[in-house]
Amino acid sequence: MYYSFQISTFGKYNNEKHEYETIEQVIYEVLSLLKKSNFAMYQYTISISNDALESPLITIPLQGKTRFLFSRKKCIICEANDASFYRDRVVSNDKLFFIEKDKSIDQIFKDKILTEENFKSDLLNIVPLTVEIYESEEITITSAVKEQIVFIVENLF
16 A cells, blocks of 8 residues: 655646746755655656666666566666755656665665556555656655655644
């Protein structure tokens, strides 16, 4: 079972500024809280190309529909920007995950199999927390550990 918490400003229009509201400040607060809570932040993407992210730390091939068939897609992981990067910036689609600072990224993903069809659940079985940011209108925080989500909610609101 996985737990999610979603914050959204989708469709909220500010009549004074004549623009749609975004949640850059909330994104910044969530990411800052997690960084202060002994987590290291990484960005990931699923792509066929190795050039999808700058300075990748690790690239993991995704397994296809059968146990022995690998898809052409891969999970590319790099260090994420600092939380302050998100403070006043509109973000189209960022996918982040967090691991404990004292753990090595290579150790965590060593001998792990990620499947294309069940990527999100496979990832959440390995890392404690994921964050997805969409169009600076929505942030979704997901974890297999209920206490992680409760901690974020209690410390933000």
